[in-house]
Amino acid sequence: MNIALDMMGGDYAPLEAVKGISLFLAEGHYKVSLTLIGDEAKLGPLLEAHNIPLVNITIVHASQEIAMHEHPTKALREKQQSSIAIGFHLLATGKTAAFISAGNTGAMLVGALFSIKAMEGVTRPTIGAYIPREDGTLGLLVDAGINADCKPENLNQFATLGALYAEHILGFKNPKVGLVNMGEEEGKGNLLSQAAYPLLKENKHINFIGNIEGRDILLNKADVMVCEGFTGNIILKMAESLYDLVLRRAVRDEHFDRFNFEIYGGVPVLGVAKPVIIGHGISHAIAFKNMILTAERMIEKELMQKMKEVFTVKSVS
Amino acid sequence: MNIALDMMGGDYAPLEAVKGISLFLAEGHYKVSLTLIGDEAKLGPLLEAHNIPLVNITIVHASQEIAMHEHPTKALREKQQSSIAIGFHLLATGKTAAFISAGNTGAMLVGALFSIKAMEGVTRPTIGAYIPREDGTLGLLVDAGINADCKPENLNQFATLGALYAEHILGFKNPKVGLVNMGEEEGKGNLLSQAAYPLLKENKHINFIGNIEGRDILLNKADVMVCEGFTGNIILKMAESLYDLVLRRAVRDEHFDRFNFEIYGGVPVLGVAKPVIIGHGISHAIAFKNMILTAERMIEKELMQKMKEVFTVKSVS
Numbered sequence: 001m002n003i004a005l006d007m008m009g010g011d012y013a014p015l016e017a018v019k020g021i022s023l024f025l026a027e028g029h030y031k032v033s034l035t036l037i038g039d040e041a042k043l044g045p046l047l048e049a050h051n052i053p054l055v056n057i058t059i060v061h062a063s064q065e066i067a068m069h070e071h072p073t074k075a076l077r078e079k080q081q082s083s084i085a086i087g088f089h090l091l092a093t094g095k096t097a098a099f100i101s102a103g104n105t106g107a108m109l110v111g112a113l114f115s116i117k118a119m120e121g122v123t124r125p126t127i128g129a130y131i132p133r134e135d136g137t138l139g140l141l142v143d144a145g146i147n148a149d150c151k152p153e154n155l156n157q158f159a160t161l162g163a164l165y166a167e168h169i170l171g172f173k174n175p176k177v178g179l180v181n182m183g184e185e186e187g188k189g190n191l192l193s194q195a196a197y198p199l200l201k202e203n204k205h206i207n208f209i210g211n212i213e214g215r216d217i218l219l220n221k222a223d224v225m226v227c228e229g230f231t232g233n234i235i236l237k238m239a240e241s242l243y244d245l246v247l248r249r250a251v252r253d254e255h256f257d258r259f260n261f262e263i264y265g266g267v268p269v270l271g272v273a274k275p276v277i278i279g280h281g282i283s284h285a286i287a288f289k290n291m292i293l294t295a296e297r298m299i300e301k302e303l304m305q306k307m308k309e310v311f312t313v314k315s316v317s
Numbered sequence: 318m319n320i321a322l323d324m325m326g327g328d329y330a331p332l333e334a335v336k337g338i339s340l341f342l343a344e345g346h347y348k349v350s351l352t353l354i355g356d357e358a359k360l361g362p363l364l365e366a367h368n369i370p371l372v373n374i375t376i377v378h379a380s381q382e383i384a385m386h387e388h389p390t391k392a393l394r395e396k397q398q399s400s401i402a403i404g405f406h407l408l409a410t411g412k413t414a415a416f417i418s419a420g421n422t423g424a425m426l427v428g429a430l431f432s433i434k435a436m437e438g439v440t441r442p443t444i445g446a447y448i449p450r451e452d453g454t455l456g457l458l459v460d461a462g463i464n465a466d467c468k469p470e471n472l473n474q475f476a477t478l479g480a481l482y483a484e485h486i487l488g489f490k491n492p493k494v495g496l497v498n499m500g501e502e503e504g505k506g507n508l509l510s511q512a513a514y515p516l517l518k519e520n521k522h523i524n525f526i527g528n529i530e531g532r533d534i535l536l537n538k539a540d541v542m543v544c545e546g547f548t549g550n551i552i553l554k555m556a557e558s559l560y561d562l563v564l565r566r567a568v569r570d571e572h573f574d575r576f577n578f579e580i581y582g583g584v585p586v587l588g589v590a591k592p593v594i595i596g597h598g599i600s601h602a603i604a605f606k607n608m609i610l611t612a613e614r615m616i617e618k619e620l621m622q623k624m625k626e627v628f629t630v631k632s633v634s
Contacts, residue, residue: 134565145499148507182462182550190465190547214554218562230507231548233499237531238555245535248451249570256566 001031003295004096006083007038008065009103010283014038017102018046020288025052032296035096037062037083062086068281072106084108088115091274098295102266102279102287109146112269112276119304121311124150125271126158126229127278128165129236132258133220140166141180141217141225142270145233152195155179155226156203160310161270162224163206168301169294170223178212178222180231186210192228200226205310265291274304318348320612321413323400324355325382326420327600331355334419335363337605342369349613352413354379354400379403385598389423401425405432408591415612419583419596419604426463429586429593436621438628441467442588443475443546444595445482446553449575450537457483458497458534458542459587462550469512472496472543473520477627478587479541480523485618486611487540495529495539497548503527509545517543522627582608591621 005021007014021034033056036043040061047054062083066075076085087099088111101108118125129144142162147154159177166175179200181189186197188211200208212222217235227235243259265287266279275298277291298304322338324331338351350373353360357378364371379400383392393402404416405428418425426444435442446461459479464471476494483492496517498506503514505528517525529539534552544552560576582604583596592615594608615621 134562148499180551182465182547190545193547214551214556215558215561217551217555218558228507230499230510231551234497234531234534234548235551235555238534238552239531241532241535242559244532245451245572249572251568251570251573253566253568255562256568 001296001299002033002035002096003098003100003292003299004035004037004087004090005288005292006087006099006101006103007036007043008062008083009101010279011068011281012284013102014042014046016284017288018043018050018052019285020292022050022052023285023289024292029296030056032056032292033058034292035060035090037086037090039063060086060090066104066107068104070104070107072104072110075104076107076110084111087111091116091276097299098275098277100266100277100279100291100295102281102283102291105278105281108276108278109269112272116272116274116276119271119273119308119311122157122161122271124154124157125269126161127269128162128267129232130261130264130267131217131225131239132255133218134255135220137172137220138170138264139220139223139225140170140267141227141232141235143227143229143232144236144267145229147229149230150192150228152192152199155192155196155228156199157271159200159203159208159224159226160205161307162226164303164307164310165268165270166224168303168306169297172223174207175223176209176221177206177224177226178209178216180217180225180227180235181211181213184211184213196226262287263290265294268294268298271307275299318613318616319350319352319413320415320417320609320616321352321354321404321407322605322609323404323416323418323420324353324360325379325400326418327596328385328598329601330419331359331363333601334605335360335367335369336602337609339367339369340602340606341609346613347373349373349609350375351609352377352407354403354407356380377403377407383421383424385421387421387424389421389427392421393424393427401428404428408433408593414616415592415594417583417594417596417608417612419598419600419608422595422598425593425595426586429589433589433591433593436588436590436625436628439474439478439588441471441474442586443478444586445479445584446549447578447581447584448534448542448556449572450535451572452537454489454537455487455581456537456540456542457487457584458544458549458552460544460546460549461553461584462546464546466547467509467545469509469516472509472513472545473516474588476517476520476525476541476543477522478624479543481620481624481627482585482587483541485620485623486614489540491524492540493526493538494523494541494543495526495533497534497542497544497552498528498530501528501530513543579604580607582611585611585615588624592616
């Protein structure tokens with residue numbers, strides 16, 4: 001199994017990416033080979049300095065970089081030798097099984113959607129976000145911000161994709177799927193959530209538990225929380241800001257510490273044909289390690305295959 | 318100045334309402350006379366037990382009650398002798414200057430919209446919610462959940478109404494108005510927020526500071542935070558749940574204590590022609606006191622008059 005990693009993406013690249021690899025290897029993942037894409041002249045010495053043996057590691061030189069604020073489509077087209085462009089090329093041509101980057105989010109999305117493409121049957125790929133819960137597990141909020149305006153069918157597909165991810169990657173048995181809404185009873189909500197509810201209710205691929213409200217999001221009510229990207233983005237950023245608040249108030253609490261979203265790295269793009277993971281720009285070593293672990297698990301569990309099977313069934317369209 | 322109070326509304330009525338009046342009077346508000354609407358047989362002894370002098374207090378007997386889960390329109394129509402129906406009758410006929418209830422929210426809304434009616438020029442009245450901030454002030458989130466689906470013009474009106482409330486009642490000079498959105502830059506967002514942005518920008522009655530994100534909501538970035546009621550409801554309930562979380566984690570912190578929404582009572586319906594305040598069902602004494610204080614301030618500051626002046630100007634329509 002080969003996983004490709006953009007070594008130049010993120011605010012602390014390539015150092016934190018190298019440290020992340022070191023953490024990953026320390027856990028003894030012998031079945032995984034890594035393709036590290038980046039500036040060879042920088043990577044070689046760094047890997048050596050961190051005593052990373054080059055067994056099962058290939059360095060692919062990238063002479064260009066896409067900066068964090070470059071225009072995604074333009075940058076991808078014009079910088080064919082950038083680490084992101086090379087990564088998608090390797091993934092598209094089957095030279096690697098997964099691609100991870102904490103670089104330019106827009107370029108990663110464009111690459112995922114246009115070079116890897118949506119799975120057959122998926123109208124809109126999506127990105128989820130983890131929401132820490134009191135029992136130590138992670139809930140999945142989906143969509144976390146890439147699909148601002150959605151149709152009911154989109155929410156239904158997010159639910160299916162999110163449930164498969166929650167089951168196979170987060171380890172929930174028959175994950176509970178809730179529709180983020182402004183009331184508990186069926187029939188409550190805005191036009192979108194009212195129209196999405198019956199679709200979710202009839203969706204045989206998920207364990208739909210009904211509406212969940214704002215007060216349920218930080219609790220354990222649903223394992224997968226479904227909404228359009230506008231609401232999802234606001235929920236996620238509000239949850240992220242809790243950690244800042246807690247730090248400023250000098251509150252020490254194990255649970256609130258888990259609102260430090262830096263540790264989670266990134267969540268995969270769900271609904272594209274191959275594993276693509278987009279990390280947060282501020283990713284540190286542990287985030288890189290976690291993203292490699294997620295990619296490994298996605299491949300091991302054959303998540304993409306499982307998703308494809310569901311979406312070729314007519315009942316989810 | 319007369320303020321009418323529904324003594325039978327809320328989970329802890331009439332006892333907590335009586336206690337709230339006691340707290341209010343202890344602060345020496347001699348200019349305010351109160352009309353207490355409720356079961357005379359219950360109220361008399363309770364007022365006596367709490368040593369509330371009947372100077373400036375009138376009891377209006379209500380032989381009926383609207384329960385928390387009754388159908389609003391039906392209950393209001395059929396129970397003309399309920400405290401809520403009597404309250405709106407007193408307000409509509411000018412016998413009182415403001416009406417407060419912690420009772421059936423739907424019935425209060427129906428009463429406000431159909432018996433008092435929207436101000437001329439206001440398409441959709443709205444309800445805000447307070448958001449506690451680290452500096453001890455309260456931000457205003459508007460709409461907090463009554464208008465699930467909105468047009469850009471609605472958001473623009475919420476902004477104007479919220480800004481007037483924030484200036485005259487919450488005491489912000491030239492309050493900063495932010496559009497709740499999924500990105501900072503102009504042009505970001507969903508179709509609604511993209512269309513609302515230019516309207517807010519051109520609105521001469523507000524101090525528009527642009528988009529605010531989910532991470533800005535618990536901070537002091539904007540004094541008035543504008544969104545449709547779907548998002549607003551989820552934000553509010555998520556903020557409310559923080560207090561539960563903090564209690565369960567046994568975190569003691571002065572700022573987080575202010576997420577105990579019980580203390581705020583209620584926020585007025587904004588955009589109806591007269592002051593109507595709908596309290597939370599779980600209102601305790603301090604909430605009742607705060608609602609009377611808010612009504613007093615709304616009358617003193619001639620808030621309705623100020624709102625009417627703005628909405629008769631053509632630029633806000």
